[in-house]
Amino acid sequence: MSIIESNLKTAFSTVLQERRSARRLLPGAFPATLVEELASAARLVPSSFDAQPWRIVVLHERNADFWELVTATIDERLENDRRDRYLARAAGMRDGGMTLLIFEDLALSAPQDRLSPEEARDHTSQALGMLQLTLWLSLTAHGLVTSPQHWHEFLEDVVLWFAGLPEEGFRLVAFMPVGRAAERPEPRAELTSRVSRETAP
Numbered sequence: 066m067s068i069i070e071s072n073l074k075t076a077f078s079t080v081l082q083e084r085r086s087a088r089r090l091l092p093g094a095f096p097a098t099l100v101e102e103l104a105s106a107a108r109l110v111p112s113s114f115d116a117q118p119w120r121i122v123v124l125h126e127r128n129a130d131f132w133e134l135v136t137a138t139i140d141e142r143l144e145n146d147r148r149d150r151y152l153a154r155a156a157g158m159r160d161g162g163m164t165l166l167i168f169e170d171l172a173l174s175a176p177q178d179r180l181s182p183e184e185a186r187d188h189t190s191q192a193l194g195m196l197q198l199t200l201w202l203s204l205t206a207h208g209l210v211t212s213p214q215h216w217h218e219f220l221e222d223v224v225l226w227f228a229g230l231p232e233e234g235f236r237l238v239a240f241m242p243v244g245r246a247a248e249r250p251e252p253r254a255e256l257t258s259r260v261s262r263e264t265a266p
């Protein structure tokens with residue numbers, strides 16, 4: 066193995082190991098080229114028919130406004146323990162300084178080439194998962210942390226409104242608050258292998 070191959074393998078393995086979910090954030094230092102780099106990484110993500118059925122909105126200047134709105138919505142729409150838990154989570158995430166909003170673009174995810182609606186939906190959700198992991202690993206490679214949040218049930222309409230996207234054309238997939246880690250990740254649970262080797266007949 067050449068030195069370049071060996072360095073690549075080590076770097077890849079390090080990024081995979083370093084990627085963790087961080088839910089308490091400190092302000093991140095964002096390189097000027099970060100948004101361009103995330104856009105380039107997203108362009109490399111595979112998708113069925115190369116449809117790239119997503120829209121990513123990067124919040125930086127409006128990040129504090131976004132989290133104000135999230136907090137006010139939690140306050141208004143949730144109750145009791147659940148409200149307290151989500152308010153605490155939002156308080157941990159708002160200070161990172163950047164949030165990626167990930168949407169499905171429904172015009173681009175419609176079935177193609179005789180796929181059934183169920184097959185098309187399955188392809189879309191697989192591609193959207195690949196997109197999120199790619200963005201997550203790209204952020205990890207910059208020493209930044211995130212975690213994907215799925216708070217659609219009470220937040221989808223306000224997030225679409227904030228992003229200026231019509232409800233009939235887009236669906237919220239996740240949002241990813243980005244920053245510097247303010248917590249150490251839990252040690253990983255012992256990894257159980259879900260891989261089995263073929264056995265001889």
Ligand SMILES: Cc1cc2nc3c(=O)[nH]c(=O)nc-3n(C[C@H](O)[C@H](O)[C@H](O)COP(=O)(O)O)c2cc1C
Nearest residue numbers: 084085086087088194212213214215216250251253
């Ligand atoms: C599809 C998917 C949905 C997730 N949803 C959430 C979420 O809504 N909130 C959250 O804090 N973490 C969420 N996570 C993060 C997982 O909880 C986390 O990846 C898992 O516990 C493993 O921990 P690690 O990321 O530190 O390795 C999600 C992860 C995936 C892949």
